[in-house]
Amino acid sequence: MKIIFAGTPEFAVPALAALIAAGHEIVLVLTQPDRPAGRGMKLKASPVKALAQQHGLAVYQPETLKTPESQAPVAAAEADVMIVAAYGLILPQAVLDMPRQGCLNIHASLLPRWRGAAPIQRAILAGDAETGVTIMEVVLALDAGAMLKKGVVPITEHDTAQSLHDALADMGGRLMVETLAELDTIQAQPQDEALVTYAEKLRKDEAPLDWHGNADDLARQVRAFNPFPVAQATFQGEAWRIWMAYAVPDVSGTPGKVLDTSNGLLVACAKGALRITEVQKPGGKRLSARDFLAGSQLKPGDRFAA
Incomplete structure (x- = not known):
C-alpha cells in the first residue's frame, strides 16, 4: 500500500x-x-x-x-x-x-x-x-x-x-x-x-502540589506530570521537582508536614500522605529519596509550603 x-x-x-x-x-x-x-x-x-x-x-x-x-x-x-x-x-x-x-x-x-x-x-x-x-x-x-x-x-x-x-x-x-x-x-x-x-493541554501552572488535597490525587498528579511539566513542592522558598510518589491512605497530619524520612519522604496531606520516592532540588540531579535524604538535613517535623 x-x-x-x-x-x-x-x-x-x-x-x-x-x-x-x-x-x-x-x-x-x-x-x-x-x-x-x-x-x-x-x-x-x-x-x-x-x-x-x-x-x-x-x-x-x-x-x-x-x-x-x-x-x-x-x-x-x-x-x-x-x-x-x-x-x-x-x-x-x-x-x-x-x-x-x-x-x-x-x-x-x-x-x-x-x-x-x-x-x-x-x-x-x-x-x-x-x-x-x-x-x-x-x-x-x-x-x-x-x-x-x-x-x-x-x-x-x-x-x-x-x-x-x-x-x-x-x-x-x-x-x-x-x-x-x-x-x-x-x-x-x-x-x-x-x-x-x-x-486540555498541560500548563506549567498546574505543576505545584497542594498539600490540602487528597494524597491519591497528588500521587496521580506526580505521575501524570512525569516527564513534563514535573510536579513541584516548595520547601524553604525552593521549588523542588517531585518525579515519583505514592499515596499512603492510613496516615494523617498537618498538610505539608514531613512525617517520616526512614522510607522515602512521607509528607502529610489533608487526606492521607504522599510518599515521595524521587526528587530533585533546583540545580541538582534527579535522585531517589533515599539518596537525596542521605545528603539532606530534612527531618520529620519540617514543612513544605502549603
Missing part, C-alpha cells in the same frame, strides 16, 4: 517503523520543520524525520498545508492512505481528500474519552483504570472521526505519562498495521458524542 506518513515526535516513531517493517511503500513523510534545540539552539530534526532519513524516505516539512502550493507534494504522491500520528499541523479538507482511501489517525486514548492534546496525562489525573489507542478516520473536527480499531492498556499506580506514552506508541504501530490489513472489510463505528471528554 502506498502511504503518506504524517508525524513528528517520539510517539509517532514506532508507527512509522512498524509500517516500514510490514512492507508498505512510504511514498512521503510529512513532519514539522526542524526546530532550534539544546544550549546552542541549533536546528534539530524531528524524531520522525531522523527515522525517515535512515530509511532513505522522501521527507516534506511545510510550515503549513493550507495553500495550494504547500499541498502540491501531497497530491503528487498519489497515496492510497495517509497515516497521522501526532503530526502537529492542521490538515485541511483538501489534503484529507487526496489519499484514495482517506486519512487515519493514531490517537492515545479510548475515544470518545479524552479527545485533544493531552489524553495520556488527563487519563492518569482523572484516575482512569485504563487507557489505550484508537485508530480513527481523520475529519476536520478535533478527534471526532469514526473509529476503526481499539487497544486497551491498564493504568497502574506505577505508571507515569512517560511509561504509558511508550506503551501506547508501540501499540499504535501494531494496531495501525492490523487496521491496514483489514481496511477493505473493517466497519467504522461513529463516536458517541454524549460520552466525549476533552484533554
